[in-house]
Amino acid sequence: MISDRKLEHLEICKNYDVEHHRTTGFEDVELVHRSLPEVDFDEIDTSIEFLGKKLDSPLIISAITGGHSASKEINESLAIASEKTNIAMGVGSQRAGITNPELTDTFTVVRDMAPHATIIGNIGAPQVEYAGSAIDMLDCDILAIHLNPLQEIIQPEGDINAKGFIDDIKEITQTVDIPIMAKETGAGISKKDAQILEKIGIDAIDIEGVGGTSWSAVETYRAENPNLGNLFWDWGITTAVSTVEVVESTDLPVISSGGIRNGLEAAKAISLGASGVGMALPFLKHAYNGPEYVEEKINQFTNELKTAMFLVGAENIKQLQEKRLIITGKTREILTELGIDTKKYARRI
Template sequence: MDIRQQRKLDHIRQALSLEEGPLPNGFKDVRLIHEALPSLDSRDIDISIPFLGKTLTMPLLINAITGGTPQVTDINRRLARIAAKAGIGIAVGSQAAALRDPAMRESYQVVREENPNGIVIANVNPNTPVDQAIKAIEMIQADALQVHLNVAQEMAMTEGDRDFRHWPENLAELVRHCPVPVIAKEVGNGVSFETAQRLMELGVRCIDVGGAGGTNFIAIEMRRRGLASQEFEAWGISSAATLAEVVWSGCRTLPSDERLTIIASGGIRNGWEAAKALSLGANATAVAGSVLKHLLSSSDGEQSVEKYIEEYRQALIVSLTLTNSSNLDTFAQRPCLILGELKEWLEQRCIPLAFWTQRNKENPVY
């Protein structure tokens, strides 16, 4: 087994053993406003969304987890089976291993085999040439391509990349030439307003914010080296803060006839936090660590994940009911409050709180 295959297995083992954080995801500082006199039937609430030309039953993706070694093929097979049954999307882990070694392709291809009609997302690094990225897409008949932005993880790895000079220009080439939409995805340290603006200038129209507060790849890589660094492991922007920054950046940067699709990820643990992310402006949410732990830490792993997804769904429905929202478009117009550290962050970043707190009022910001 080469170092890359061993790293895949180390990632799974460490993700199961390490706690999330140390930074909080920030959603405790987002408060939804209760409606005591709703005018709807909660059984009629629609939480489905159009996404990548298909329909998801709810705004949820199983985010990139693994692939690239035979030992994890069954994980991807089971996750894809769950995604197909639930009607949600799924992304595979980095396909670099399969692009180097065709013998590794099965660990990714099982996802499309088990989920022939659903949304499946490919995954490559920002240095991947266009022809190789297209092979990754074709490998799983992908509906989109994630390009993972993992500079902090690379810096934490002894064997990690150190030269990032060509990331922007190559990402622009991928956006220009790939036959499916490109999703710029952070892996746990967040995307700032300025970075989101640069991504949009490169042609990116979908960003997975991947904020701090969930699976911590810096901590995982440090543990692989037998090290720990509280300062380094606390690097990044919380998921709630990065989501707000990217939402505001999209509104400020793109013309009125264009839209930035935003996926909220990074320590979103349940449908209650997902509702807060959607209220802040996310179009969809994505989870990875919680799903992996349910799958591998329980004797009835698939049933445990299915129960988790159903609880996620029900929390979203209750959240919409309690804000008198018949669907997610209506919910997105409801005001929310921003408190505590998140409020301080946005104020120091000169991002107006009125954008969220004064919806449905005469407000020139919104």
């Protein structure tokens, strides 16, 4: 059953090592310190406008859960904190709640607890028939379409027929009247796929690259034979590389996620051109303790982000996106091979 799988996913993510052994690549990205920042820390503005919504922070709680009774309390904690801090929040795949009414409240609790927050719904690429129900269930502001071929191929009961996904996504974009965001689930998005998504009507892309939770790892713990999952544990495009490649190749807003764990890494992602950042696993672990712990983590993130902005002389997110930085190491090598001029970031003022 889907609900049993959701519970297994939660328990595995909570109790086992599920993160990539490769890093995000942000260790190769260095913001340039300003000894004369000419900024008042107390006046730094971290707000953004994302797909028509004004948010107090570029931080999004990425899709985590829903679809099992145990996830209701988690979503409640996340929603309460999101409402209080005015950040966006995503939910896990809504299919279980749509096909099983007994599980619907594991999702609807989010809107109940966060009536004013920006809520991001979630369906799979081939689930065209679920789009309207997913939106109605949460009165969501944005609908995410998750892309997870790696997870599906490792998952014991995975769907390994990916034919027709482009047409399915295009149909969804043409039939709903709220913004649509495409999101990976830990393997990153390439230039070619980003351009296809833009062409078929997607409004934003959440790249979710390598460096955070590996869904190949999660499914490895569930598989009878772990060999395939172990082999592809670190498969994908690092978060730093995917962020730059998608920003450079499309005009869409980009959410950088996948292993971002603090405000400094978020500042690097935004300086690379991201509109915002997503975090999931750290919030899952805090949500078990209650909404106040989630809010504490959000406030910690904001202070870290503002500190980085202060030290580079950025009064707002737009200025941070334009700040000088240096890209070195493996990340620079990969981007150079992809034909991207990394030196232009260093030539900024």
